[in-house]
Amino acid sequence: MEAASIEALLERAEKGNLRALGRLLTLIEHPTPHAIQILERLAKRAGRAQVIGFTGIPGAGKSTLASRVIGALRRRGYRVAVVAIDPSSPFSGGSIMGDRLRMQEHASDPGVFIRSIPTRGVKGGLSTAALAMIEVFDAMGYDKIIVETVGVGQSEVDIINAAHTIIVVTMPGAGDDVQALKAGVMEIGDIYVVNKSDKAEANKTAAYLQFALEREDIGRRESGWKPRLVKTSAVLGMGIDSLVDVIEEHWNFLRESGWSGRKVEARRILMAKMMAESMLSAKVMEAHMESLGYLEEVARTGEGIFRAAEELARRAARKMLE
Amino acid sequence: MSSLQSTEAVGGAVRRFKVLVAKMGLDGHDRGAKVVARALRDAGFEVIYTGLRQTPEQVALAAVQEDVDVIGVSILNGAHIHLMKRLMTKLKDLGADDIPVVLGGTIPVPDLEPLYRLGIREIFLPGTSLAEIIEKVRKLAEEKRSREEAVTGVGGC
Numbered sequence: 001m002e003a004a005s006i007e008a009l010l011e012r013a014e015k016g017n018l019r020a021l022g023r024l025l026t027l028i029e030h031p032t033p034h035a036i037q038i039l040e041r042l043a044k045r046a047g048r049a050q051v052i053g054f055t056g057i058p059g060a061g062k063s064t065l066a067s068r069v070i071g072a073l074r075r076r077g078y079r080v081a082v083v084a085i086d087p088s089s090p091f092s093g094g095s096i097m098g099d100r101l102r103m104q105e106h107a108s109d110p111g112v113f114i115r116s117i118p119t120r121g122v123k124g125g126l127s128t129a130a131l132a133m134i135e136v137f138d139a140m141g142y143d144k145i146i147v148e149t150v151g152v153g154q155s156e157v158d159i160i161n162a163a164h165t166i167i168v169v170t171m172p173g174a175g176d177d178v179q180a181l182k183a184g185v186m187e188i189g190d191i192y193v194v195n196k197s198d199k200a201e202a203n204k205t206a207a208y209l210q211f212a213l214e215r216e217d218i219g220r221r222e223s224g225w226k227p228r229l230v231k232t233s234a235v236l237g238m239g240i241d242s243l244v245d246v247i248e249e250h251w252n253f254l255r256e257s258g259w260s261g262r263k264v265e266a267r268r269i270l271m272a273k274m275m276a277e278s279m280l281s282a283k284v285m286e287a288h289m290e291s292l293g294y295l296e297e298v299a300r301t302g303e304g305i306f307r308a309a310e311e312l313a314r315r316a317a318r319k320m321l322e
Numbered sequence: 323m324s325s326l327q328s329t330e331a332v333g334g335a336v337r338r339f340k341v342l343v344a345k346m347g348l349d350g351h352d353r354g355a356k357v358v359a360r361a362l363r364d365a366g367f368e369v370i371y372t373g374l375r376q377t378p379e380q381v382a383l384a385a386v387q388e389d390v391d392v393i394g395v396s397i398l399n400g401a402h403i404h405l406m407k408r409l410m411t412k413l414k415d416l417g418a419d420d421i422p423v424v425l426g427g428t429i430p431v432p433d434l435e436p437l438y439r440l441g442i443r444e445i446f447l448p449g450t451s452l453a454e455i456i457e458k459v460r461k462l463a464e465e466k467r468s469r470e471e472a473v474t475g476v477g478g479c
């Protein structure tokens with residue numbers, strides 16, 4: 001794309017044109033030179049929004065809950081953007097992205113912008129796209145950016161670490177036992193939600209979680225924040241205002257303690273690292289395609305295959321320098 | 323292009339075609355929409371399904387926010403002319419009338435002509451094979467991407 005047309009697109013997006021913003025998000029999804037031009041332009045203005053991550057097992061009610069939270073945030077006057085990360089089919093690489101379905105009631109609200117990303121195969125690709133989108137929404141003046149992840153796998157953990165406020169969503173039954181919560185999850189949450197509290201066993205699950213959070217080693221975050229527990233029912237709309245109150249409380253805490261800025265820095269460092277990884281892996285891919293004949297030959301006997309790996313890396317590095 | 327119908331490689335990654343599958347109005351027949359959504363996914367498309375009872379405005383805005391390559395609407399309750407008129411108008415208002423729109427469902431033959439005149443690119447009647455649907459949707463998506471390429475020098479990028 002011509003530099004001039006990118007400028008025009010940026011200008012229109014900045015004036016609130018939704019079509020232009022949608023196009024920009026497509027352009028920054030992959031780390032091309034255009035993406036870098038756009039992100040350089042925008043990143044300077046970002047750094048004001050609260051990034052709120054929702055994570056937890058599939059089916060816990062993250063999307064339904066996020067939709068309720070969007071409604072409550074809108075009533076409090078905030079503009080809200082959503083980055084919804086949905087799993088792709090491992091077979092065709094295609095996907096049916098279902099998060100939007102649960103939030104679609106907000107589609108015609110001009111103060112809400114929802115964008116879905118599938119978890120594609122490419123290493124780091126998912127995270128890079130999500131992080132870049134956060135940066136764009138932030139620069140475009142959205143006050144709250146909700147990121148929903150499927151809560152499995154390393155790249156999701158990375159994304160969630162880029163959020164200011166991490167909400168771990170669980171439900172009765174699934175996490176009766178805190179052990180049943182994925183390892184590591186008890187250490188990362190700023191807010192734990194027992195959703196589906198309209199169900200019988202909710203109090204039991206909440207009691208287990210509360211008990212765990214009282215332990216000194218997992219009951220305090222680096223920032224000094226003590227994780228909180230909230231019970232909700234996303235279908236009945238119960239507990240939503242209490243949850244949003246705690247989200248706000250956490251945000252005030254981060255701002256007053258200076259941690260909000262540090263988290264933005266951490267997010268940008270992570271983005272830089274992931275973009276670098278994507279760029280290099282693209283060059284490895286190119287080198288691989290060019291060397292197919294040679295690789296096949298080496299693979300036949302197995303001799304020299306590890307030296308071939310080194311050679312690929314060297315070729316990729318040369319391409320990067322070109 | 324392979325049966326994995328994706329598109330140009332960007333930075334080593336593949337930019338797949340993105341399709342919005344939508345239901346509007348009070349029409350509760352969602353079987354066709356879901357069958358088509360699954361078939362497109364299995365053919366490698368990224369599919370976003372809006373769910374039932376959407377307004378044309380909601381569908382148009384979802385298409386804009388997601389920046390899809392094709393919009394596919396399913397209507398089986400007879401309200402197609404009214405709903406599609408509103409959808410096409412809204413897309414135009416949003417500056418998104420470059421996104422091709424296709425329609426499927428129980429559409430009486432005399433209504434086909436007026437619908438095509440509204441700018442709908444393809445209409446799939448009951449019994450259309452999924453292979454035909456996938457092929458035609460892919461073709462529209464490819465055309466849209468190459469138009470973007472012609473305008474901007476890079477395929478949508």
Ligand code: B12
Nearest residue numbers: 349350351352353354394396399400426427447448449450
């Ligand atoms: C199954 C069915 C139902 C089921 C629906 C189940 C469900 N969840 O979908 C039930 C029993 C609930 C039902 C209810 C009703 N139905 Co009914 N139903 C049918 C029936 C028999 C088949 C529809 C179907 O599922 N076909 C299978 C799918 C795979 O085919 P399809 O949707 O046509 O999709 C194909 C193409 O059209 C196209 N396509 C469709 N959508 C899309 C989208 C995209 C993006 C693309 C690319 C392609 C595409 O591709 C598909 C593959 O070829 C039709 C009759 C018929 N011949 O179509 C009546 C029919 C649609 N129903 C009808 C009626 C009147 C009703 C009721 C009002 C009946 C009543 N009086 O209560 C209610 C209304 C329900 C509501 N809330 O809207 C009428 C509609 C008449 C009209 N157009 O005005 C029909 C045509 C029957 C008739 N001849 O009178 N119905």
Ligand SMILES: Nc1nc2c(ncn2[C@@H]2O[C@H](COP(=O)(O)OP(=O)(O)O)[C@@H](O)[C@H]2O)c(=O)[nH]1
Nearest residue numbers: 058059060061062063064195196197233234235
């Ligand atoms: N009973 C009950 N069901 C809920 C609640 N929240 C969500 N659900 C249902 O749980 C299912 C999964 O919800 P979804 O939001 O898609 O979960 P996600 O996979 O975590 O995003 C859906 O059928 C929802 O209707 C709740 O508070 N109570």
Ligand SMILES: [Mg+2]
Nearest residue numbers: 062063098099
């Ligand atoms: Mg979800």
